[in-house]
Amino acid sequence: MSTKVTRTWTVNGEKKVVEVLPLRRLLDVLREDFGIKGTKEGCGEGECGACTILLDGQPVCSCLIGAGQILDGSEIMTVEGLEKTEGGRILQEAYMEKGAAQCGICIPGMLISSYALLNSVSDPDEALIRKSHAGNLCRCTGYEKIVEAIQLAAERWPTGISNIKHRTLIRHR
Amino acid sequence: MAVVEKEDFRVVGKSIPRLDAGGKVRGLTEYADDVDIPDCWHGAIVRSPVAHGRLLGLTFDSSFDWNLVAVVTSEDIPGKNIVDMMGQDMPFLAHDEIQYRGEPVALIAARTKALAKKSLAHVKVDVEEHPATLTMQDVVARFEKDPASLHLQWKQDIRKGNVTDALASADMVVEGEYWCGHQEQMYIEPQGMIAIPEKDGSIFILGSMQCPYYINPELCVTLDLPPEKIRVKQTAVGGAFGGKEDFPTLLGGYCALLAMKCGHPVKIIYDRHQDILYSTKRHPAWTRHVTGLNRDGTIAAMKIDFLLDGGAYTTLSPVVLFRGILHAAMGYECENVTINGRVFRTNTFPNGAFRGFGAPQSLWALESHVDVLAERCGMTPHDFRLKNCLRKGGVTPTGQVLKESVGSPAVLETALDKAGFAEKLTRCSAGDPSQDRWYGIGLSFFAHGAGFTGDGEARIKAKVALDLDYFEDGAPGINVRASSTEMGQGTMTILPQTAAEGLSISIDRVRYPYPDTQVVPDSGPTVASRTAMVVGATVYGAGEKMKAQLEKFASEALFDGQTVKLSDGRFESSSAGNSRAFEEVASLYLKQNGPLRVYNQFDLPPTIKWNQETFEGDAYPSYSWGCNIAEVEIDVLTLEIHVTKVTACYDIGRVLNPLLAKGQLEGGLVQCLGYAIMEKIQIQDGIPDANRMQTYVIPTMLDTPEFDLCFVEYPYDHAWPGAKGLGEIPMDGLAPAIANAIKRAAGVRITDIPITPEKLFEALKESGSIRGTEAS
């Protein structure tokens, strides 16, 4: 039997303390323990990207990470945290203007991937946009309007607004 | 080209951003699994381990504490153990015969998901196994040899002229067989339903669904409750595509049965694996074309067999069959047509609704075959289509004369022109062994019936209401009430647009709340590309009615009885200088009279005549039209297929919202691209072999082509403001366009989708045209 561990993180700018089984999925901690339900589950096995969140600036699938793997002091950002950042608001506006959200279920994860991308490369070309979002499945839009929204957000992206602790890594798949 | 002039609309036809986008980009929109339900238990389903057999009993392992959970078997069903759909052959819970692997035999609810899941391992389902029919290949083999040995679920034919004679006298007879397999809807939000037992014995059902008014009457039968004791409400839906048309009735029913048993709310949220294994899919189909063709390129006769794999129970399959056969020869001039439609049972999960509803299957065959016909009489694919396509005044296979709103040949001509088709056709590789990358271009042309088949719309008479009341901000506004659901396609935006247009006010004060059967009239199910056309027109009419009432009120209350017009958000009389804002008049109305509700209902023009027995007459009130042109490149070494560009032109009548319409087209086209070359399921041991997102692969952002999309508008005047269907038509034509392009790239025709590199390899090997292999 595994025993619970205590973790202290910053989630969307707020300090959160949780006592949790180490293998409990971060997705469940967010949705069930914290009641932060913007992050969605589409597959539970790292394929759809609906559960994408930022962990210390890196986009990761929260369905694949055990809470115990996340160190004290880590910073987590979900779709609900976007509004508190300038870049996040720019992205939300652009997604709305371009009609990028249809059913909307993929959008929380998609937006997080966009945010991570623009924070590390603020003027990505289309190929990079597509590559960095290839892990986010959308069944409604055919992706065109999402790409257009990211391009629009990139145009409006001010310099030097990165909130990301460790600038990294665009996910490649 | 005589395109109907655009009226001077104020709200309709504008690219208004979605009204529901704000919640979606903030992560605030509540989908089924996001709704907080206090004290909610979790349901789990005990399933049959075999595809066909007899249920002998259930053994509940005594090492498990069954007091912790609630169990429902067929004996606990208060009403009829039948799902009230066509055929009336599907039990809610199997009690005797088992017809597919995974068929529910019992239900369990527990305080936690983990406990419910754990309990499943302690139930043994005892069955006697029988031989099963599992695949379309089985069905077709037996259909050719001994059709009587198959279980026929439904049949329907279409007859026009005399096919036998016409085939005998035609210059040549061209045959072809075309296959297509299952397709999974793969909405990103899995199925999820919740049932809450209320103190008065009623049940409140909510969740991810397309058709609230399917669930209510169907569950009345099963739960033995009167309609007013079952309340159904839609939560936000994370994609549906037909997959949440019929299935939520079952899942909602399971939750309701468990909730009635344990006295707690119960929810079942499928995980992805369950969702793929145990929910409906697109029907696999097999089509055989036998065509009488003349050397001058005219089509003398079309004889078509169209077979569907219905899965274990009849459910919606007859209606899917109807739409399938009604599109099987649609779009072309031909005096002599026979279409034989059949649905046969296989022992697999019942197949159900999926965007296009039978039409993508029969059009896949038709539009592949038409290319073969063109080739056989030495014509280009576009000239052959331009010569034979139905135009205004043309007669369809059911004898319907196309009198109005016919976007053919406009869609064809426009798309051909935009793509530069004729010129590019001359550049196709045709399997040239000296090239490293083959290029091909292909075409498809099609119509899609808008709304229900025949006089269906006249029978159900969509009903809607508009409620004028105060919004939370204290100012007056209008809620549009209908049972039509938003599932990503834009209902929540286009219905307020048509209401605002009818009223002649700004859309800012119009909203579309999630349908709740306690509040909304029945505007029919959200299916069949009918929402924009039928419900849109009904809402527009309700807007006009409310406008007239408010004008009358304003005239009496504020304009001394003068004639008053509400226009662009202001009430104005003929005497100059006197004008009042909508908000002011509406507030006064509310203060004096309280909330105002205005109803409206849809009617078809009486000229529509349809014979449901013989399938003769006006099969649909109107048709949308489309033309798709696909360009492909094939890597000659790996045979990977890249669809590089799609040019498409559509006539969907009035385009209510161009931004949303284009988005829906792009999404549908990409879904069809998956259908054409990626998405593959084979039945293994009675269940899909591709049962996770890892193995059932849908297009990602890296797989999509460049798009060039446009509309030509031929509005449908009997459903003003004149929209026709848009939801399904994007799924209709891209698969055959891609197959036709692949033929011209690689030199071989593949007649079985999805067209994978493996299939292409086999076909090239067979034709002897693979580099480095001997011709056989």
Ligand code: FES
């Ligand atoms: S839910 Fe995590 S990737 Fe799909």
Ligand code: FES
């Ligand atoms: S908007 Fe529906 S899955 Fe992306």
